Amino acid sequence: DVKVTQSSRYLVKRTGEKVFLECVQDMDHENMFWYRQDPGLGLRLIYFSYDVKMKEKGDIPEGYSVSREKKERFSLILESASTNQTSMYLCASSFRTYNEQFFGPGTRLTVL
Amino acid sequence: QKEVEQNSGPLSVPEGAIASLNCTYSDRGSQSFFWYRQYSGKSPELIMFIYSNGDKEDGRFTAQLNKASQYVSLLIRDSQPSDSATYLCAVNKSQGGSEKLVFGKGTKLTVNP
Numbered sequence: 725d726v727k728v729t730q731s732s733r734y735l736v737k738r739t740g741e742k743v744f745l746e747c748v749q750d751m752d753h754e755n756m757f758w759y760r761q762d763p764g765l766g767l768r769l770i771y772f773s774y775d776v777k778m779k780e781k782g783d784i785p786e787g788y789s790v791s792r793e794k795k796e797r798f799s800l801i802l803e804s805a806s807t808n809q810t811s812m813y814l815c816a817s818s819f820r821t822y823n824e825q826f827f828g829p830g831t832r833l834t835v836l
Numbered sequence: 837q838k839e840v841e842q843n844s845g846p847l848s849v850p851e852g853a854i855a856s857l858n859c860t861y862s863d864r865g866s867q868s869f870f871w872y873r874q875y876s877g878k879s880p881e882l883i884m885f886i887y888s889n890g891d892k893e894d895g896r897f898t899a900q901l902n903k904a905s906q907y908v909s910l911l912i913r914d915s916q917p918s919d920s921a922t923y924l925c926a927v928n929k930s931q932g933g934s935e936k937l938v939f940g941k942g943t944k945l946t947v948n949p
Contacts, residue, residue, distance in 0.1 A: 766941035824868075
């Protein structure tokens with residue numbers, strides 16, 4: 725079974741802090757994704773990566789950056805957290821970009 | 837037109853009934869279609885995928901795809917209270933040389949005992 729893990733289930737940070745969310749997958753998948761999910765807005769793609777050190781902007785990249793130094797690991801960085809970044813953050817991975825994506829358990833981030 | 841559209845619901849069915857969930861999409865070039873189930877507070881879990889026109893069955897679940905009508909549906913037979921969740925439809929989309937999945941906002945299903 726594909727396993728996607730995320731570093732924290734719940735996280736509380738203060739406005740202006742730098743926040744790191746980490747995601748690890750164990751199935752040698754090429755592609756990894758970061759989404760945020762908010763009530764009424766659904767899943768929105770922040771960034772994705774189709775190879776090590778490669779990244780592409782999704783639909784809402786503003787205020788976020790990513791890092792993929794190793795194939796199994798994809799990090800989301802909030803350079804200066806703001807209250808409007810309070811959300812559920814979901815990481816996913818897939819073998820090919822058109823294949824099914826497997827999701828991690830999510831990180832519920834609260835920015836105070 | 838939204839890229840992937842689903843009725844938000846809530847859809848309420850009695851236990852044992854058939855639940856029918858629908859999804860339309862706008863990109864005629866889409867080739868891959870997925871249904872995810874998401875329980876409250878949890879992450880989406882893949883239920884089924886379908887690539888070809890017609891029906892695909894897996895246990896109590898049947899996915900139906902009609903590319904001409906740009907329509908994909910999920911039928912849940914003999915619905916159980918444990919099926920109560922939000923169901924997300926996802927469709928692949930090619931954009932600028934890369935591909936991604938586009939998700940609908942989901943349909944909330946409640947199965948009443």
